[in-house]
Amino acid sequence: SGELYYEDLRGLKKEERKARVEAFTLADKAKGFRLAEDALLRISILQTGDETYHFIWSFHHILMDGWCLSFMTQEVFGSYLALRAGHEPALEPVTPFSRFIEWLERQDREAALQYWRGYLADYEQQITLPQQKAQPKSMHTGEYVAEDLDCEFQPELVAQIERVAKQNQVTINTLI
Template structure:
C-alpha cells in the first residue's frame, strides 16, 4: 500500500474548501496509507460491523486519508479485505487498475522480487491536454452524439 500511495499522487491528496472562496487541492510529497488489521476469528459479525461503521464514518476531504484498507483474519487461512475510498480519488474504472497493481506488487514482494509496474502518468498531463482541447468542438460532438 505504501508503494501504491507513493506512486499515485491522488492517494496523497486532500481537498480544502473555503480558501479565498475557492476549493484547494493539496498533494503531499509523503503520506502514509490508512491501514487496519484485526484478528476476528470467532467473532462472525465483526467484519460486517466494521463495514457499517466505516460507511457511517465517511471521509473528511480536508484531513482523512481518502483511501482506507482493513484486513481481518477470519480463520486459520482466511482473511477479509475491506477497501474504502472516496469517489473523488478513484472510480469503478480505475479500481481494477489499482487492484491489479496492489496484488501484482504484493505477489512480487512475497517472492522477493522487485514489482514490475508501468510508469504512472501524472494527472497534470491530462489537465494540460484538456486545456488544449477545443471546447466548442467538444460541445458540438457530445451534443450530436447525445441527440435524441
Template sequence: LQIVYRHKNPSFRYEDIRGREHAVAEFVAQDKAQNFDLSKDALMRVTVFRTDDSSYRFVWSFHHIVMDGWCLSLMTDEVFGAYFALLENKQPELEPVKPYSDYIEWLEHQDAQEATRYWSDYLAGFEQQTLLPGENTQASVIGRNEEPDRNGGSSNAGYVSEKLPFMLGKERSAALNQMAKQQHVTINTLLQSVWGVILQQYNNNQDVVFGGVVSGRPADIAGVENMIGLFINTIPVRICSAPDATFAEVLQRTQEQALASSVYDTFPLYDIQALTEQKQDLIHHIMVFENYPIGQQMKQMGGSGETKVQTGFSIANVALAEQTNYDFNLIVVPDEDISILLEYNALVYNR
C-alpha cells in the same frame, strides 16, 4: 484545483474479529456512511479483518476524486504483482509512474472557445427538461409548457440508495450485438438510442437529453491508459428525431453525434450547463457503460484449483458500492449477456 501532499498517512486498519460474525457488516455500514472531508481526511481507507484461521475480509473505500473505475484494475495488478514477487522472495518491480499532471497540462492546452461553440450548437433549441416519472414528482412537470419543478424530482431530504439489477439474457444480448454490427454502430450507441426513444415516449417530446459518462482518457496523451486519477466526465446526450424517423436513422444520428462529441468530451459539465437555460437542471439522470468488470478480474487473480495452489489464496464475494449525486443511474455492463443495473434514490423513485 488539485493539491497533492508530499506526505500523507494512508488510513489502514487491521483487526482480528474471529468469533464476531456481525462485525464486518456493522463496519461496512459505518464506513459507507462516513463521508470524506477533502480538507483533512485520507481519501482512501483500507481495512483488513481476519474472520477465520485462513480467511480475511478486505474493505477498500476511496473518494472518486482520487481515481475512476478504470484505475481499479491498474491498482490491483500492481498489488498482486508485488504480492506474487514477495512470495518468490523477489523484490517487486513497479513500472515508472505516468504522472496525472501530464493530463492536467494537456487539458490546459485545449481550446475552450471551440468547445463552447460545439456544445452551444449541440444543445441549441433544446428548451424543456427531460424527466422520468418519479415517486415525488407531479405528472404535470412532463408537459412541455408547464413550469418545471426546480428540483427536477431531486429530493432535498437526502438519499436512500436502492438497486435493481437484471440481465438481458444471452439470446437477446446476441440479437442486440448483431443489430449493432449490421448498423455499424457500437452497442453503447444502440442502447443510448433505445433509452432516448423511451424517454421521448415518457416526455411526449421528440427531443430529449440525458447524461452519458465518458472515460475522458485522450488517446493523444502517451501512456494515458496507465495513469491513476479521475478522468471520467459526464456530457449531455441528445436524442432528437423527426416523428416519422426510423430507428435505424436514430441510430446513425446518435453514432455521428457521439463521434463529434468525443473531440470535446473533456469539457467540464458545469461549463456546458452554464451555456443552457436549464443550467444544472439540464441533466436529471445518467447512463453509464462499464467496461471494467473488476469482480471478474479479482476472481481470475485469486482463481481456484491449480491457480489457488500457485497463489495460496482464492478471492470470492467481490461487491462494489458507489453513489452518484443523480437520483437515477442506468448502468450497463456489455457482455455476451448484457447486464443492467438501475441505481436510484428511493426517496424520489419507487421500485
C-alpha cells in the same frame, strides 16, 4: 493520503470474530467520507487466523471509478503476489496526472468554445433520462431520498453501450 487500520481478532471465538468483521464492515461503509476532513482512502486489515485476514479497502469515488478500479486491483494484488514470491513487482510506466493538466492548460479555450457552439448550434431539445411522471413526495420537501429506476434495454443496445464506453475508456455510468 490514506488511513491504515489493523486489528487482531485471533483471540475471539469463531462466532465473535465473524460478528466483529460484519459489524466493522457495516460501520466502515456507514462512515463514508468527508472531503474536507477525512483521508479519501482507508485500508483495514482484520486478522482472523494465523494466516487469514479480512481486507477492507474503502475509497471515495472521487479517487477511483469503476474503469480504473480493475487496474488498481490488478496492480495492488499483482504486486502483493510478486512480493510474496520474492520478486520485484512489474508495473507498467504511468503518465503523471500533472502532464494532463499541463496539456489542458495549453489548449485554446476560445477555439474549443467556438467548436462546441458550432457543434450544438442547431440543437434545440433537452435530453432527459427516463423518469417517473410524478415527483416523489420527498422532492417537494427538499429531502433527498435515493430511489431505483428500472429501464429495460435490448441486448444489442447494451452491447453497443458497453462498446462505446470501452472505446472511450469511461464507465457506463459516466457515458450515461
